[in-house]
Amino acid sequence: MAGVVPKISFPSSPARISGFASPRRPTCKFTSLSRSTLSRASLSVRRASSASTISDTFSRLKEQGKVALIPFITAGDPDLSTTSEALKILDSSGSDLIELGVPYSDPLADGPVIQAAATRALENGTNFDGVISMLREVIPQLSCPISLFTYYNPILKRGVEKFMSTIEEVGVRGLVVPDVPLEENESLRKEAIKHNIELVLLSTPTTPPERMKEIARASEGFIYLVATVGVTGARASVNLEVQSLLQEIKEATPKPVAVGFGISKPEHVKQVAGWGADGVIVGSAFVKLLGEVKSSDEGLKQLETFTRSLKAALP
Amino acid sequence: MTASATLALGNPSLDLAKPLPSSFLGVWIHPQSGLLRRVGFASPSSGLAVSCTMTKEVTAVEASKYENPGFGLRPDSFGRFGRFGGKYVPETLMYALTELEEAFWALSKDEEFQRELEGILRDYVGRESPLYFAERLTEHYRRSDGQGPHIYLKREDLNHTGAHKINNAVAQALLAKRLGKKRIIAETGAGQHGVATATVCARFGLECIIYMGAQDMERQALNVFRMKLLGAEVRAVHSGTATLKDATSEAIRDWVTNVETTHYILGSVAGPHPYPMMVREFHAVIGKETRKQALEKWGGKPDVLVACVGGGSNAMGLFHEFVDDRDVRLVGVEAAGFGLDSGKHAATLTKGEVGVLHGAMSYLLQDDDGQIIEPHSISAGLDYPGVGPEHSYLKDIGRAEYFSVTDKQALEAFKQLSRLEGIIPALETSHALAYLEDLCPTLPDGSKVVVNCSGRGDKDVQTAIKHLHL
Numbered sequence: 001m002a003g004v005v006p007k008i009s010f011p012s013s014p015a016r017i018s019g020f021a022s023p024r025r026p027t028c029k030f031t032s033l034s035r036s037t038l039s040r041a042s043l044s045v046r047r048a049s050s051a052s053t054i055s056d057t058f059s060r061l062k063e064q065g066k067v068a069l070i071p072f073i074t075a076g077d078p079d080l081s082t083t084s085e086a087l088k089i090l091d092s093s094g095s096d097l098i099e100l101g102v103p104y105s106d107p108l109a110d111g112p113v114i115q116a117a118a119t120r121a122l123e124n125g126t127n128f129d130g131v132i133s134m135l136r137e138v139i140p141q142l143s144c145p146i147s148l149f150t151y152y153n154p155i156l157k158r159g160v161e162k163f164m165s166t167i168e169e170v171g172v173r174g175l176v177v178p179d180v181p182l183e184e185n186e187s188l189r190k191e192a193i194k195h196n197i198e199l200v201l202l203s204t205p206t207t208p209p210e211r212m213k214e215i216a217r218a219s220e221g222f223i224y225l226v227a228t229v230g231v232t233g234a235r236a237s238v239n240l241e242v243q244s245l246l247q248e249i250k251e252a253t254p255k256p257v258a259v260g261f262g263i264s265k266p267e268h269v270k271q272v273a274g275w276g277a278d279g280v281i282v283g284s285a286f287v288k289l290l291g292e293v294k295s296s297d298e299g300l301k302q303l304e305t306f307t308r309s310l311k312a313a314l315p
Numbered sequence: 316m317t318a319s320a321t322l323a324l325g326n327p328s329l330d331l332a333k334p335l336p337s338s339f340l341g342v343w344i345h346p347q348s349g350l351l352r353r354v355g356f357a358s359p360s361s362g363l364a365v366s367c368t369m370t371k372e373v374t375a376v377e378a379s380k381y382e383n384p385g386f387g388l389r390p391d392s393f394g395r396f397g398r399f400g401g402k403y404v405p406e407t408l409m410y411a412l413t414e415l416e417e418a419f420w421a422l423s424k425d426e427e428f429q430r431e432l433e434g435i436l437r438d439y440v441g442r443e444s445p446l447y448f449a450e451r452l453t454e455h456y457r458r459s460d461g462q463g464p465h466i467y468l469k470r471e472d473l474n475h476t477g478a479h480k481i482n483n484a485v486a487q488a489l490l491a492k493r494l495g496k497k498r499i500i501a502e503t504g505a506g507q508h509g510v511a512t513a514t515v516c517a518r519f520g521l522e523c524i525i526y527m528g529a530q531d532m533e534r535q536a537l538n539v540f541r542m543k544l545l546g547a548e549v550r551a552v553h554s555g556t557a558t559l560k561d562a563t564s565e566a567i568r569d570w571v572t573n574v575e576t577t578h579y580i581l582g583s584v585a586g587p588h589p590y591p592m593m594v595r596e597f598h599a600v601i602g603k604e605t606r607k608q609a610l611e612k613w614g615g616k617p618d619v620l621v622a623c624v625g626g627g628s629n630a631m632g633l634f635h636e637f638v639d640d641r642d643v644r645l646v647g648v649e650a651a652g653f654g655l656d657s658g659k660h661a662a663t664l665t666k667g668e669v670g671v672l673h674g675a676m677s678y679l680l681q682d683d684d685g686q687i688i689e690p691h692s693i694s695a696g697l698d699y700p701g702v703g704p705e706h707s708y709l710k711d712i713g714r715a716e717y718f719s720v721t722d723k724q725a726l727e728a729f730k731q732l733s734r735l736e737g738i739i740p741a742l743e744t745s746h747a748l749a750y751l752e753d754l755c756p757t758l759p760d761g762s763k764v765v766v767n768c769s770g771r772g773d774k775d776v777q778t779a780i781k782h783l784h785l
Contacts, residue, residue: 105555105686106564106672109405109571115554127684152403153670157685179403179671183393204407206574211409229407230572 051145054174054198054221057096058256058278067314068279069269070258071286071307072099072149074117076126080134082296086303090286091142093304094311098142099176099281102131102150109178111233113284117291128154132170139171147174147200147221160187164195174198174221182215189218205229205241209248216253222279223249223257227272234264234284243275250276266313273314282310386638386714389705394588395676396708402587404567404674411574416589418494423596428493432486439518440481442600444470446608446765451735456751462760466751467617468738468768469605471629476511478741478770479598479629484511484580486597488519491578498522498577502566504531504559504625505696505743506538507770508582513547523547526566528558531695537774556689559699563673583626584703587674591703598632605765606636613763619644621754622767623746624664624717625696627703629769638714647706648750650692651719661690662719663702664710677704693722693778694742696770720749726782728752729772741770742778 052060061068071090075083083100090098103121107114139146148167155163155177167175175197180188182201192199198221203212206229216223227242228235242259249257259272260281269280289306293299387397394400402412422428436442449466457463471479484501491499499521503509509525516523525542529551532539542549555561563586570579584591584598609617620637622630624647637643652660660666667678672687680688680700692698709715720728725742728749733739740748747766758764772779 105688106560108564108567108673109407111568112554119554122686151671153672153679153681153687154685156670157668157681157683178405179674181402181404181406181409184401184403202406204405206407206410208410215406226407229574231568 051139051143051171051173053196054097054145054147054200055256057145058222061096062256062278065315066096067273067277068096068256068258069094069307069311069314070097070099070260070279070281071095071310072101072260072281072283073286073290074101074103074114074121075131075134076103076121076124077117077287077291078120078296078299079124080126080130082290082300084134084138085296085300086290087138087146088141089300089304090307091144093307095144095307097145097147097174097279099147099149099283100131100135101283102128102148102154104151104154107151109231111231111284113234113287113291114232117287120291128158132166135167135172136170145173146171147176147198148172149176149178152177152180155188160191161194164191164197168195168197172197174200176200176202176224178202182211182218185218192220200224202226203245203249205239205245212245212249213252216249216255219255223253223255224281225249225257225259225277226261227259228262230261232261232283234288235262238263238268238271242272242277246276266309269310270313280310280314386712389638389708390588390592394592396591396705397711398669399676399704399707399711400588400591401676401704402674403671403676404587405571407571408567408574408587411570412587412589414494415490415578415593418490419589419593419596422490422493428489432489435485435489436482436600440475440485441473442482443604443608444473444601446470446605446612447768448612449736452732452751455731455735456755458756464619464755464758464760464762464764465613466755467609467612467763467765468736469601469633469765470768471601472738472740472744472768472771476507476514477773478507478511479601479632479767480508480511480582480770481514482600482632483582483594483597483628484508484515485518487578487580487593488512488515488521491521491580492519494578496521496576496578498524498573499580500524500526500566500569500573500577501580501582502526502559502562503538503542503582504528504562504698505694505741505770506531506535506542506774507696507741508580509547509549510538510541510545512580512582513542513545516547517545524569525549526552526562526569528556528560528562529553530557531559531562531698534778535695535774536777558689559695560672560687560689560701567673583628583699584631584705585626585673585675585677585699585701591675591705594628595631595635595703595705598628599635601629601632601767602634602636605633609763609765615763616640616643617765618642618762619646619754619758619764620767621646621648621747621750621764623647623697623743623769624649624702624706625661625692625694625699625743626701627706629767631703631705633765633767634709634715638709645709645715646750646754647715647717648746649702649717649719650690650694650697650725650746651721652691652693654721655719659691660719660721661692661698661700663690663700664706664717665719667700667702669707672701675701675704677707678702678710693725693782694746694775696741696743697746718750718753720746722782724749724752726779729775729779730783733772738768739772739776740768741772742775744769745772 103118201219204226256278258279264285501512650661725745729745
């Protein structure tokens with residue numbers, strides 16, 4: 001096993017010791033052993049330990065020449081127990097990081113699929129405490145890190161400090177807050193750093209180059225490059241601008257960049273990876289599978305197949 | 316943009332017969348240090364020209380001359396009023412907001428733009444709106460000893476399209492044209508802002524899409540028809556609670572998707588910076604005219620200003636001029652729906668908590684989980700779970716007072732003004748009028764009360780028919 005991976009220190013955040021407090025776990029998933037030869041025994045050893053940080057995950061993948069597969073699903077759609085199962089399946093089918101959306105009444109950055117998922121989740125009584133309980137139980141069983149995707153108001157309701165300490169306590173590693181731009185994120189960044197949560201920032205095709213560099217400097221874990229001028233939702237093809245945007249960001253920073261919004265098929269994923277992305281985020285396509293099928297079992301089965309097909313398209 | 320310039324801003328409105336120039340002419344200095352200052356307008360009686368200098372930094376002397384130590388910056392360069400306001404939007408919109416703010420500043424110094432706007436406000440909108448002495452309403456509130464306040468109505472209901480909303484719509488349409496945007500979107504609750512937007516789009520030849528909650532479309536069918544007749548596309552929003560807050564969310568999503576070709580004409584002093592400031596400035600003509608008219612009519616200032624508060628645009632339009640006049644009371648009236656304890660109301664400033672909605676930090680109605688709850692008011696225009704950040708600020712610093720009245724009380728006031736003055740007010744406006752019941756008995760004899768008659772009630776007759784048994 002390699003020694004401690006030197007952590008890239010970013011000017012705006014204090015240098016952190018990499019590797020965390022968690023014991024180094026056997027990285028069965030990332031060796032040349034194919035997934036089918038993984039034994040149950042090694043899987044259970046993996047589950048007992050906690051996942052690495054997001055930065056470390058990307059570092060490791062980079063060493064191996066791989067691109068991260070990052071699914072997004074909405075917590076509570078169709079219900080929290082399905083979400084819990086889904087997280088396990090996503091984890092064991094090849095995901096490297098999972099974004100979990102906290103359902104919200106007014107999701108400004110989301111298109112119809114994720115909006116509907118949030119509405120369904122809220123209607124069946126999903127709330128933040130429920131999501132946290134679910135995570136407390138399932139995160140120890142997962143090998144890949146979990147990042148939460150939430151709008152700002154639910155964070156404010158609890159208080160930024162309380163929110164961060166709560167999610168840290170259950171093992172969440174990262175956070176994305178789409179309605180808090182650079183200018184407004186001071187208190188989030190402060191508390192995130194204090195609680196070992198990596199605050200991921202977004203850059204979009206309308207972000208001017210100078211601003212994009214500032215965002216890149218301040219983002220932790222990775223930089224979330226939004227592929228479209230728009231809200232979430234599958235598109236027929238990936239915006240060709242993404243290729244040049246990726247180049248621009250990579251010229252400005254060595255930090256990993258993951259591309260999301262609108263990506264829904266293995267072809268898209270392959271294309272974006274080919275352009276140099278360090279990670280690919282797929283949301284609405286997964287959400288549809290879980291929320292718009294007749295039964296949860298059906299949805300979960302399709303989830304596994306879909307995840308594997310996306311993973312197969314990635315280096 | 317960074318060149319220094321000396322602008323001598325004369326006050327052309329000394330001729331009292333002419334309408335006042337659009338209020339944001341010369342009101343702001345925009346020093347490159349990013350500090351905003353309010354330049355006090357010379358009072359009409361002094362006849363002095365106000366000269367403003369745009370320099371790289373505001374000198375300490377200038378700063379001390381203009382800053383009101385009590386009230387701080389409204390807003391600061393981040394768009395904050397104290398802790399309220401700001402820009403809580405997806406990153407995709409950030410550049411557009413900066414572009415919008417820069418265009419706003421540029422146009423505030425553009426004399427040709429100012430002249431064009433003034434002309435439209437005068438000849439198309441019908442400004443200035445009268446300040447009307449409500450004789451029989453005053454008589455109604457006169458006490459048995461013959462004492463009581465004098466009640467005046469600022470007749471924004473007489474504007475073209477029947478409400479104050481047009482002031483902002485016209486200015487933003489002109490601004491959009493300057494920005495080269497050909498597609499306009501807007502949200503609407505009661506439909507008045509939607510109608511105003513459709514109106515100006517027709518007038519200026521712009522493509523117009525209005526988002527309206529499906530529930531609201533039902534209760535304001537007249538306005539839906541008007542918008543369509545004016546050439547706008549009205550898109551029903553079914554998501555969430557299908558009311559104003561959902562229409563606003565959907566409009567924001569549209570803007571996120573079409574930001575490069577589209578301008579979003581936000582209808583109130585809510586939303587991300589620069590909207591709360593911009594919309595206030597475009598409505599501030601209401602307060603400016605009121606000051607002038609008050610001087611003409613009774614040689615003084617109003618003692619109390621009363622306005623209904625949904626998002627807060629008509630109230631800010633009336634109040635802004637007088638915020639620095641500490642002897643003028645500012646009273647906002649929200650919707651208490653079925654009652655404050657019923658859980659079915661829209662009294663954001665009374666019952667809300669601070670949070671972020673639609674881009675701004677402000678008071679809002681939310682549940683224990685931080686989800687935005689569906690408010691209720693008989694009036695669609697007040698049925699918003701948030702409120703403009705500047706109102707939140709004025710409440711917190713104690714400069715303005717906020718109360719609320721129920722649907723029932725508003726309907727009573729709706730009937731009362733119709734009967735006493737022959738003016739049918741909008742249900743939104745009726746909330747302000749209803750508060751007079753509590754306010755007038757407490758006021759000394761001869762107090763001058765100005766109520767913003769923010770709209771007329773033709774659009775509300777269907778609702779009234781249902782509730783009033785006449």
